[in-house]
Amino acid sequence: YNYGPRGRDPLPIRIMTKTESSLLYPGVAHSWLCDGKLLRLLEPLAPGNTPLFQDQWKRGQPVLVSGVGQKLNPDLWNPQSFSKDYGDIKNDLINCLTGNIVPNQPMKKFWEGFEHYGKRLKDDKGQPMVLKLKDWPPGDDFAEMLPSRFEDLMSVLPMGEYTRRNGRLNLAGRLPECFVRPDLGPKMYIAYGSAIHPNRASTNLHLDISDAVNVMCYVGVPKDADYEEHIKEALKAIDEAGCDILTRRRVREKEEIPGALWHIYHARDSDKIRDLLNKVAIERGDKLEPHHDPIHDQAWYLDGPLRERLYKEYGVEGYAIIQCLGDAMFIPAGAPHQVRNLHNCVKVAEDFVSPENVSYCFHLTQEFRHLSDTHTNHEDKLQIKNIIYHDMKDAMACLMAASKEIQIKSEVEESVEKKVKESDS
Structure with a gap:
């Protein structure tokens, strides 16, 4: 590491080939996507994964781990099981096309429309809504409300020393029992697919104060709609998203089921992204409000033209990643990212605090203090200083x-x- 006036400088981004990495990490099943920038581990629980994972992670680069879903119990993660177990519970839903909240809806209605287009809740114009269930269960401990699913997930979660609550490399686990534990999940993120709605995100561009791993537990396509049309639109979205040739081959030749399209950027590029979004807002005649932030406000989705401007004007190029069924996506703290569900997805995310990124967690806490008092991120919910x-x-x-x-x-x-x-x- 090099140390500058502001502390430790980030390590340079590493681009690898399979030939190089196989010599450095023999016996580790892996491949490289995103033109050699994205590590993809192929055996989620292999003990030899750790050194290779850490060499990418300390550089602030995301990591994809495949094969997690093969070890999950499929009977626990399908729409029918959730509807049966929790269908009577009411919850707020979000319309992904408008951002509006659909309040106090029985979960059964949400699940009935998950794979049946004709059963979906409709908006004021009579059109089926593209709904999202975010941060569920709200305010409840996942382990207590969904004990069997919690055990199933924890038994297969890769990089357990980082991702388990009591993992040796999860710094959040060192808080004494007398402290109120920060809510690091797991939380579920469930949304209908939006392949036929170009440039509509399931989750707009944002960043998180802690590291996270996001597991794709289930992917479904509407059974009463044009199946081939949905598949065609999903593949078209992948082609237009800037994915590399190996990623495009993966979803076509390997017959893997694509669930979500991610765009992830390095934490070190956050200010350049902010600058572009503020510039675009001014060009559109918008007023820049004080104590607000274009990333933290989650008001933007970087579509093709915006991503192209970001690269041409600032030299910033992110990772265009397809998360298929059973993939676990590792996102470093402070890394701006956005998600678009191509098909209907059931995802579970677990947050953690790694030694490699704890400095970003601290600086983000300081950054959040400058947001407006009404902002959801204004308060230090992570207790990073403790x-x-x-x-x-x-x-x-x-x-x-x-x-x-x-x-x-x-x-x-x-x-x-x-x-x-x-x-x-």
Whole structure:
């Protein structure tokens, strides 16, 4: 690492080929997407994954892990099981086409329309809505409300030392029991597909204060609509999204089911993205309000023309990634990203705080303080200062204990050596 006036400089982005990485990490099943920038691990629970994962992660690069879904219990993650178990619960839904909230709807109605276009809730014009269920269950512990699904997910979640609540490399797990635990999930993100609605996001451009892993547990296509048309539109969206040739081949030749289209950018490029979005807003005649932020406000989706301007005017190129059924997407803290569901998706996300990105977590907390008091991110819900303090305290305790052991061992050896010399004399 190099250290500048503002602290540690980020490591340069690494671009690899399979030939190079196979020599450095023999025996690790993997490939490279996004022209060599995106690591794709192929065996989610293989112990040899960690060094390769860490070498990408410390550079602030996202990682894709495939094969997680093959280890999940499929009976727990389909629409029918959710409708049966939680259909009577009411929840607010979001219309992805307008951003409007559809309040207090029985979950059964949402699930009935998940794979049946004709059963979907309709808007004021009588058109079926593209609905999203975000951050569910709200305010409840996933482990308590969905215990069987929690156990199933935790048993297959890759990079467990980072992603488990008690993982050694999940710094959030070091908070003492007397503290209110930050809500790091898991949370479910379930949305209808929008392949036939170009440039409409399931989740607009935003960034998160912590690291996250997002698992695609189920992908469905409407059974009462034109199946071939939906597949065709999804493939068209992939072709227009800037995906590399290997990604496009994956969803065509490998017959994998594409669920969501992601665009992820490096955390270090956030200010350039903000600058572009503010510039575009001014060009459109919008007024820039104080204490608001174009990324944190989640008001933008970077479509093709905006992504092209970002590259031409700022030299910023992100990752165009297709998350297929069973893929786990690792997103570093502070990395701006947006998601568009091509088909109907059931996703589960777990947040964590890794040593590699804790500095971004801290700086983002400071950044959020400048947002308006009404902004959802204004408050430090992560308690990052408490996390850093107690992690440092535990680390120092371990170092002091190890140092004391070494000192005692050295004193014992000196004492034995002295006695041997005395006996010899």
